[in-house]
Amino acid sequence: MQKQQSCPPSAPGTDSLSHSLTGNLKSLLNLLGQSGDLVVRDFLLFGKYQASMVFFSSMVSQEQIQEHILKPLMARPSGHPGFTDNLADMVHYIWNTAVQVTQGTTEQLISFLPPAIVKGELVLLIEGVNEALLLDMRQIDMRGVEQPQTEQVIRGPREGYVEKLENNLALLRYRLQSTDFRIEISPLGTRTQSRVALCYLDSVADPQLVAEAMHRISIIDTDSIIDAGYIEQFIEDQPLSPFPQVQSTERPDKTVAALLEGRVAILVDGSPFALVVPALFNQFFQTVDDYTERFIMGSLIRLIRLVALSFSLFFPAIYVSVISFNPELMPTDFAVAISGGRAGVPFPAVIEVLIMEVSMEVLREATIRLPQMIGGALSIVGVLVIGQAAVAAGLASPITVVIVALTTIGSFATPAYNAAIALRMLRFPLIILAGMFGMYGGMIGTILIINHLLFLESFGVPYMSPFIPGKWRDWKDTLVRVPLWWMRRRPSFLHIQDSSRLPASTPGAYADQILQQGGEADEHSKADHNAASGSRDQ
Known part of the structure; x- marks a missing residue:
């Protein structure tokens, strides 16, 4: 469990939680206002202490709350080994012994509680304790992973992004199982507080590109980020140009391919699209079928x-x-x-x-x-x-x-x-x-x-790279696509750290091995085939 680094209140003592459960609830409800899905659940903690849980019923899993929070917290002290009557350590005892939740924090400032409840967390308040326990119980029903609607392919994966950020990041992790894969998550929008994830490969992407993407996202000052398209309009270089300078995709495999080239991907919670930067002219006329086919x-x-x-x-x-x-x-x-x-x-x-x-x-x-x-x-x-x-x-x-x-x-x-x-x-x-x-x-x-x-x-x-300025090795994937084993190096115009895709000293395909070894591979295969035929005859 992590303890939040709280900033000091504007007036000493006015923003801090008190030892009175009634006073804390009154202050918290005044900040949250009246909502039909706001739930305040009063109960006896371990059968002897007054306690209350505050959460939005539309944002959490009530079955999980009943099974993993209410059930153990309403049990008698005899059911909890090592139970202590010390209220000062009660919050930490509950987290370490009683509740069965993966993520949680403690907080002593009232002003930090409403934003957490709005995001789908549950707040536990105890009589005589001036500290709240915040438990992550967020669960929102979403559509399942299905084939992308705007990027149909003949031969390729059939999975696309959904609106939930965690599911989208899981799709990327599933395809890019590397310890160099980095994800930076930060909230955007003073009212929506939408979570924005910046994804890149630490050993491949240009550090200046990553820093520039982080900078452009950090200076966005707006009250709402509803979709990834909002961020695209804030971070593009030339907003008045008809040509897009940020590539959007709802395919995880396409995003992973861009990350492996040294690009940066941006995902927004609530949007089934990922933004890929930098985006060049030739990217918008390439599809997954170009690479899955010969x-x-x-x-x-x-x-x-x-x-x-x-x-x-x-x-x-x-x-x-x-x-x-x-x-x-x-x-x-x-x-x-x-x-x-x-x-x-x-x-x-x-x-x-x-x-x-x-x-x-x-x-x-x-x-x-x-x-x-x-x-x-x-x-x-x-x-x-x-x-x-x-x-x-x-x-x-x-x-x-x-x-x-x-x-x-x-x-x-x-x-x-x-x-x-x-x-x-x-x-x-x-x-x-x-x-x-x-x-x-x-x-x-x-x-x-x-x-x-x-x-x-x-x-x-x-924008016209690799045509102008251009290098021959960067032209291998432009108007036409050369064989994959010829594209041994990543695009040079991205200034990546690790430019190597394939070892330069080894052949990339079976046909190359035959040419380089003077037909030895073919002779070996024929000998093995004859040996296998002879063993079958015997």
């Missing part, structure tokens, strides 16, 4: 994802610029087909594309907010019926519907939701620039976006 398949999937990214950002602007300013770039037959489809459309290409894009965004938002059973039906109706009706009514041409559909599908292929929103938002100024200046406007918009990306940083790390 490197050829993972690289192909990643390239397809990058093509979809290009579709979602540039395709409408290229279409508008070609139709409005540069039709000579199209083959003659294709240009004639497009002009025939647009014959009855009364709007310029830029207005037509903007109307369709805005309609698609409205439809997408409505699909997200509707119940799941209805949302799927609405998306099909929107794509098929509304698109066909727009073409039949002459509001849009068939090629425009195809362009907008490919753009929307490309944005769905972006794994990170916040990164997909950034691309969706930047699509509109690119369309407007292309409608005003053609290909020149599209190029100007693209150059501005690239310059902005080069300007961004995340916790002191350039």
Whole structure:
């Protein structure tokens, strides 16, 4: 049991617990106020001392209280060996001998008791004792661990974070069973007092990065932290940028992979998401499937994802610029087909594309907010019926519907939701620039976006790393993914302490062993197989 380091009261004697149980209860209830779930349980301690327990019934396990606290404390002194009548040592005797609780503290200041009760602790007050015993009995019903909803994978773990911080930390401990794994927990929010956990690997993460993350969290001064997204908005480098500089994930395996690279993870009690810093541009287009599949398949999937990214950002602007300013770039037959489809459309290409894009965004938002059973039906109706009706009514041409559909599908292929929103938002100024200046406007918009990306940083790390500045060994996990045994060192731009992943002197895969040993491994395997066959024949 730990004794809290209490600060001296503002007026001597006014904040300290007295020897009167009635006076202590009155002062405590005045601080807590009237609440329907506030319970004051009076009982006889060991059958001879007046005592009271104060707790919120909605925050604790009443079955555990009855079994492990009330039952032993209401027993007669004969049932407790070594019982003492000394009230000065009563609190410590109860903790060491009677109650069956793993965590508890003692406190002598009344002002420290209400925050503890609100967090789910039980306060035990005894007549004639000016010290309270605080027992951690918190138990809140939560949903079980299930598959993440926003990060679906084909091949990989099916477990995701829940709202309870202890469960989330247990998921990380289960996957990262290392003595170097560090967790720093501190409360945030003057009213909510939400517990925030900072996680990192002590022997890998850059100490300056850990100190910077702790500093940014410590200077947050707000009355409430409801979700991890609140902290993200306080600690990011450029709040006005559309691109996210903090990665959010609800997958423990993804968090552990980031910790092993030297990053820092931030978790909040009550949020099923973890924040990973620093977050770079290429991280938002990588998934767990890239690593659980063989490197050829993972690289192909990643390239397809990058093509979809290009579709979602540039395709409408290229279409508008070609139709409005540069039709000579199209083959003659294709240009004639497009002009025939647009014959009855009364709007310029830029207005037509903007109307369709805005309609698609409205439809997408409505699909997200509707119940799941209805949302799927609405998306099909929107794509098929509304698109066909727009073409039949002459509001849009068939090629425009195809362009907008490919753009929307490309944005769905972006794994990170916040990164997909950034691309969706930047699509509109690119369309407007292309409608005003053609290909020149599209190029100007693209150059501005690239310059902005080069300007961004995340916790002191350039946002476009490892592309600029870059090293060859850091490019092994960017546009494509090389085999795992080729990635022997961690990313250099994170300034980690231990950069080694695999020993540099040993082969990383069975195929490498065959190449380095001149086929000896294959010969040994054949000899063993022949020996086994011969033993079976005998």
